[in-house]
Amino acid sequence: MTIQSPETTQTFSVYYDAQDNELNQHKMDAYALGNSILEIAKLVKQADTLLNGEQKTVDLQVTAPAREGSLAIDFAITVLNSGGVDILKYLGLSAASASVIGGTALAVARQLKRKKVISIETTSGSSQAKILYNGGEIECEKTVAMLATNPEIRKSMNEVINQPFFGKNDPKFRVEIDGQNVFIAEGDVVSEFTPMPKNSMSTEETQVITTNVHITQINFESKNGWRMLYDGQEKAVKMDDDAFMTRVRDSVNKFSNGDMFEVELSIIHKKTARSERTEYMITHVIRHRAAPERQIL
Structure with missing residues (x-):
């Protein structure tokens, strides 16, 4: 489990693009854009609580308004506690996410889609976990399993990635850090980020x-x-x-x-x-x- 360095700030940008008149003009419905920002904040906060407990370890801020190109939102996340787990890495919103064994929370959530999660199996002394769902299983890190099967995390993923593109053609959502894409969902993949079924983990x-x-x-x-x-x-x-x-x-x-x-x-x-x-x-x-x-x- 990766621990964050003290007093560091990392920026990332979220892009919305589609064959849509509003997005082509760098515009989005004010409610949809505001809700997207709110849900990204919820996503980070809930992940921080799950992985680091009640003590807040990061501070998220919007650093710039939408700019030319695809509609983009810039965020800066500052580490407040050097002992915290690197939440962006395990969510899948970091350059370091590629090193997560078995995939990040975003990757696992996409695999799960609307499948009912039955349980999570873990072994003492191992960092790996097994998510059992109707029809199969997914092996990933324990940290990722906690995130990908949390109802609030999954709801925020849906609100951030899927809902802003409702009724729009050729959707493309991406997260960029230092000019490099660290996460992309486009076309039908966008709709695969769904909330957890209500009867999961029962x-x-x-x-x-x-x-x-x-x-x-x-x-x-x-x-x-x-x-x-x-x-x-x-x-x-x-x-x-x-x-x-x-x-x-x-x-x-x-x-x-x-x-x-x-x-x-x-x-x-x-x-x-x-x-x-x-x-x-x-x-x-x-x-x-x-x-x-x-x-x-």
């Missing part, structure tokens, strides 16, 4: 326990709409015990909100690249912990 883990809960909200008509007090907090819970539901409807005894029950509780942890949540489901009600005359089972 995992589901279920834990089944026997515990006591207080039922705080009842819904006699549906398995949903129930709530319980568990682990000191009120939580939504699905009542998936059909026999208990029938007994509740038919019983001459009634139970009150707040009654305690011994139950089999499934705790389901769901995680995707975009979100993480926990769901609760009562699969079996074992005992109604109430006075005998009030018990419904």
Whole structure:
């Protein structure tokens, strides 16, 4: 993993070109251009956070307005922390990007396109990783895998490379450093930079326990709409015990909100690249912990 040198400034230029009247006159819709600049800033910031933690290690500035030729935007990125990882290198926006084994984040994102990413496999002591997706796998550096499978990074790539060319013919996006192209996407390749599918990196883990809960909200008509007090907090819970539901409807005894029950509780942890949540489901009600005359089972 390459570490940046202290207090250095590197400039790079982003070019938009196409068979388009506005771009041929060095013009672009103000919203599209402003959004592109914003998303480049987000791309750099998110990469810095992923690779270097919460401490900001680089500062990105726009250094010049669009100039003649293809519509171009100049940026200067200054290293603020000498201990930070070289984010431009691993993104694919640096002359040093060619040395990244297995390709940069931009190259891997292009390979992935709209494919659902299943998981990332890593090995302790190795700098390499394996991205598993529906239909195949990609081997690359761990640093690159983190970037190429991050939803915010992928969204910014799409907004910077793909969206500004919507409805335009022969698109060409390129990044230039010191007069040399370090990244080019043109023609149909431009549209291959897409956001991460929403169900990527999804995992589901279920834990089944026997515990006591207080039922705080009842819904006699549906398995949903129930709530319980568990682990000191009120939580939504699905009542998936059909026999208990029938007994509740038919019983001459009634139970009150707040009654305690011994139950089999499934705790389901769901995680995707975009979100993480926990769901609760009562699969079996074992005992109604109430006075005998009030018990419904």
